[in-house]
Amino acid sequence: MKIGRNDPCWCKSGKKYKQCHESSDEKLAMMKKHGAEVPAKKLIKTPAQLEGIRKAGVVNTAALDLVAEKICAGMSTEDINVLVHNFIIDNGGIPACLDYCGFPKSICTSVNNVICHGIPDANEILKDGDIINVDITTILDGYYADASRMFCIGEISEEAKKLVAVTKEAVDLSLKEVKAWARLGDIGEVISKHVYANGYTVLRDIGGHGVGNDFHEDPYVCHIGTRGTGMVLMPGMVFTIEPMVNMGKEAFFQDAKNGWTIYTKDGSLSAQWEYTIAVTEDGYEILTH
Numbered sequence: 001m002k003i004g005r006n007d008p009c010w011c012k013s014g015k016k017y018k019q020c021h022e023s024s025d026e027k028l029a030m031m032k033k034h035g036a037e038v039p040a041k042k043l044i045k046t047p048a049q050l051e052g053i054r055k056a057g058v059v060n061t062a063a064l065d066l067v068a069e070k071i072c073a074g075m076s077t078e079d080i081n082v083l084v085h086n087f088i089i090d091n092g093g094i095p096a097c098l099d100y101c102g103f104p105k106s107i108c109t110s111v112n113n114v115i116c117h118g119i120p121d122a123n124e125i126l127k128d129g130d131i132i133n134v135d136i137t138t139i140l141d142g143y144y145a146d147a148s149r150m151f152c153i154g155e156i157s158e159e160a161k162k163l164v165a166v167t168k169e170a171v172d173l174s175l176k177e178v179k180a181w182a183r184l185g186d187i188g189e190v191i192s193k194h195v196y197a198n199g200y201t202v203l204r205d206i207g208g209h210g211v212g213n214d215f216h217e218d219p220y221v222c223h224i225g226t227r228g229t230g231m232v233l234m235p236g237m238v239f240t241i242e243p244m245v246n247m248g249k250e251a252f253f254q255d256a257k258n259g260w261t262i263y264t265k266d267g268s269l270s271a272q273w274e275y276t277i278a279v280t281e282d283g284y285e286i287l288t289h
Contacts, residue, residue: 011236012046027181028232036183037231043219044236045212050278052143053212053238057276057288059091060138060145064289067136071151073128077109080134081120088138096137096144096215103260108135108148115244115252115262115270116206128154131164133272137215138288146211146240147288148274159247160269163200167245167271170194170202170223174241178277178284182233188225191243195223201250206262208240211276233279238287242274 003010009020028038045053063084070083085106088095095106103119110118110133111126118133126132135148150164170191177186195202208221219231223243246252248268255261264270275289 056140057145060288077120078122094139117260145288184230185225192224203244212238237279
């Protein structure tokens with residue numbers, strides 16, 4: 001049924017449709033007519049949903065801050081898992097990774113040549129020179145927030161320092177592309193250009209995703225792209241930006257035994273930073289990082 005101009009807006013803002021989404025819906029319809037991929041209304045979070053995701057993000061960011069405070073050589077990756085699991089539970093949340101499609105732990109810990117989905121292990125002890133990505137997703141009151149950070153253990157090589165820094169720079173540069181009426185391809189282009197300019201590669205087949213009402217939602221956020229292509233960005237969309245950058249080639253393989261852990265095929269180091277962001281009327285909001 002067609003919504004009337006004086007009816008409450010479908011986004012549940014409390015405003016009349018003509019004061020809220022009428023003009024943007026008309027613009028989207030025109031863009032779609034000319035071949036653009038436009039977001040479904042279910043991808044636009046309501047104000048209440050955004051607030052729920054924001055609160056989950058506060059706990060998620062605090063969990064990563066706790067890891068930053070405690071992580072050190074001699075810890076096992078299982079020690080980190082227990083630390084984060086207890087923190088999230090103590091703050092009223094649920095670790096989203098635990099039992100997700102059979103994943104056995106509450107977080108992912110990806111060390112050195114592990115690209116993503118590393119499984120915490122009491123026998124995996126961090127040592128000076130390691131780099132590790134800790135990936136945490138928190139559910140709070142039914143809402144999801146997802147982020148990861150790189151941590152450098154002791155003195156690491158200059159090559160590893162550069163990899164970690166360039167990966168974060170790529171994410172931060174891409175944030176400037178997050179705004180209403182931009183395209184997902186704008187994000188991918190900026191990230192891939194920065195990564196390639198520094199002599200690294202970025203994964204095409206594993207990327208970011210919508211998040212908030214569920215762990216993984218549309219759209220898929222590829223970190224290789226072309227400006228002016230991909231889904232149109234609209235205020236209320238929430239997704240992760242999380243490039244996985246390899247020092248060597250892009251090729252990877254999955255651990256055949258655990259069915260989860262992804263490694264660089266050539267054994268080179270890999271780094272990743274992940275933010276959950278919301279598109280706003282005037283740019284973006286980082287919900288957890």
